[in-house]
Amino acid sequence: MLHWLPGPINGLFSLGWLAANTLLCTTPLFLLAFFKWVIPHKRWRAFCDHILNGIAQTWVAINNAGLALTKRIRWNVTGLENLQRRGWYMVLANHQSWTDIVVLQKVFHRRIPFLKFFIKKELIYVPVLGLAWWAMDFPFMKRTPKSVLKKKPHLKGRDLQETIKACEKFKAIPISVMNFAEGTRATLAKIKAQKSPYRHLLRPKAAGTAIVLAALGQKLNSILDVTIVYPEGTPSFWAFISGKMQEIRVHVESIPVRADLVGDYFNDPQFRIRFQRWLNKVWEEKDRRIQEILEEYGAVLDAPPNDAMDLSAA
Numbered sequence: 001m002l003h004w005l006p007g008p009i010n011g012l013f014s015l016g017w018l019a020a021n022t023l024l025c026t027t028p029l030f031l032l033a034f035f036k037w038v039i040p041h042k043r044w045r046a047f048c049d050h051i052l053n054g055i056a057q058t059w060v061a062i063n064n065a066g067l068a069l070t071k072r073i074r075w076n077v078t079g080l081e082n083l084q085r086r087g088w089y090m091v092l093a094n095h096q097s098w099t100d101i102v103v104l105q106k107v108f109h110r111r112i113p114f115l116k117f118f119i120k121k122e123l124i125y126v127p128v129l130g131l132a133w134w135a136m137d138f139p140f141m142k143r144t145p146k147s148v149l150k151k152k153p154h155l156k157g158r159d160l161q162e163t164i165k166a167c168e169k170f171k172a173i174p175i176s177v178m179n180f181a182e183g184t185r186a187t188l189a190k191i192k193a194q195k196s197p198y199r200h201l202l203r204p205k206a207a208g209t210a211i212v213l214a215a216l217g218q219k220l221n222s223i224l225d226v227t228i229v230y231p232e233g234t235p236s237f238w239a240f241i242s243g244k245m246q247e248i249r250v251h252v253e254s255i256p257v258r259a260d261l262v263g264d265y266f267n268d269p270q271f272r273i274r275f276q277r278w279l280n281k282v283w284e285e286k287d288r289r290i291q292e293i294l295e296e297y298g299a300v301l302d303a304p305p306n307d308a309m310d311l312s313a314a
Contacts, residue, residue, distance in 0.1 A: 003072040003243055010070055011242035017066040018241075025059040026132050033135030049173050052136055056114045060105045067106065071243050075106070079252030083111045086174045088219040090212055091115060093226035094201055094286060095180035096187075096234045103228055104178065107250050112224075116170070117178040118163075118208065139166030163208075167215030176224075177212050181205055181279065187234075198287040206276045210265035217262035223255040227286050231297040249293055255282070 005013060029052060036048035067073070083089075089112050093104060104115060121140045124130040134140070141163065170177060181204035184190070196203050213220070229249040239245065261278065263271035 007242040014241040074247040087221040089176045091178040113174040200290045225253040227251045
């Protein structure tokens with residue numbers, strides 16, 4: 001265990017571990033993605049997708065090993081029962097820090113399929129990672145500015161069609177689609193500026209969630225409502241990899257995909273109102289849960305709940 005290393009050294013070692021692991025795993029990933037691209041055979045590409053997901057899972061496993069080696073974090077996680085590694089899920093989580101993605105990968109590793117999420121199209125140019133996201137069929141999204149739509153109204157609806165098309169790819173093999181419904185990282189300043197009705201959350205954006213449910217509703221096993229709480233305060237990514245976090249709490253609530261949650265969000269006003277009300281209720285419960293966890297934090301450190309799962313070796 002190297003968690004005794006001083007913070008800056010711990011952080012630099014962790015960055016080096018992450019960089020080396022990324023280069024190690026992306027080399028075979030890029031090679032296989034090339035052969036998948038040049039051989040347009042359906043079964044061959046499906047086979048490649050399975051191998052590519054396996055490489056991605058290996059990348060997460062090595063990252064998790066680095067966390068266990070260098071960090072002494074108490075992972076207090078509830079609600080992971082009855083998940084399937086070969087199922088279809090939509091992961092709906094609150095968003096506070098870039099650390100959230102690492103946390104979700106840690107918590108769900110080998111419990112559900114590899115997490116994929118929507119990415120801004122501009123991020124395809126990020127060195128190494130952008131190409132890796134493309135090779136893994138992560139959906140790249142381009143939002144047409146309103147000023148452009150006014151000048152070119154025929155482009156209206158194009159972004160929606162691209163989103164639906166991206167989701168169609170997810171029907172072939174088991175997948176977990178991750179969605180930060182708030183759209184951006186929640187901070188106290190943003191919550192106040194938005195006049196959010198929640199103490200710890202921004203208002204959720206319903207459109208993206210509704211689109212995924214419309215495209216994959218019949219395939220999805222369930223919606224996983226994930227609440228991430230950093231009792232010591234939201235960490236920067238550097239603070240996290242430097243070993244300054246002592247505890248992370250995660251609660252997972254499985255929500256069935258009911259028929260009334262699947263509909264035409266953009267052309268059915270009644271459905272849109274019902275769906276927004278449903279998502280707001282989910283967010284109200286999430287906000288209440290966060291507040292309870294923060295209030296109980298002192299007691300939790302001394303006496304962990306019986307149903308908490310130990311993920312230190314996961």
